[in-house]
Amino acid sequence: MKRICWLxxxxxxxxxxxxxxxxxxxxxxxxxxxxxxxxxxxxYFAPWCxxxxxxxxLLAALHKEGEIGVLAINYDPASPTELTALARxxxxxxxxxxxxxxxxxxxxRPTMLPTSYxxxxxxTLQETLVGELDSQKLASIKARLLMPRx
Numbered sequence: 112m113k114r115i116c117w118l119x120x121x122x123x124x125x126x127x128x129x130x131x132x133x134x135x136x137x138x139x140x141x142x143x144x145x146x147x148x149x150x151x152x153x154x155y156f157a158p159w160c161x162x163x164x165x166x167x168x169l170l171a172a173l174h175k176e177g178e179i180g181v182l183a184i185n186y187d188p189a190s191p192t193e194l195t196a197l198a199r200x201x202x203x204x205x206x207x208x209x210x211x212x213x214x215x216x217x218x219x220r221p222t223m224l225p226t227s228y229x230x231x232x233x234x235t236l237q238e239t240l241v242g243e244l245d246s247q248k249l250a251s252i253k254a255r256l257l258m259p260r261x
Contacts, residue, residue, distance in 0.1 A: 131215040133208035136194040143234050150256045151180040151230040155221045162243035163225040171204035178257055182206045
């Protein structure tokens, strides 16, 4: 009985915990809930990963369209100042984020790069995309996510 009570308490407390959060390149806090209401593509990249850098212009175009949110997380530890320098050096035009606590994200830290995680408008993981994204893959994602529900 004691274990059941602890499970109930843990479940209730877990449901009340704040949403996963990030720090952006300006050093400001950002919550995963800030992206609620529309799908979100979270991309892990590294400046030493050639496929990661090749897909950045496509991700920037997707971000600019505005129907699907896009953010990128540098695989290697970085400060906000370092993220700003990376964005400038590699012309990255999507928001760069630092997870405050990666264990609280609705996905695990990837073991391969590039890896992208597709979340629905409620922040629930829908798909893990391992490997370089290209225009065909992004078109397929957009078609699935943005087609009207019947």
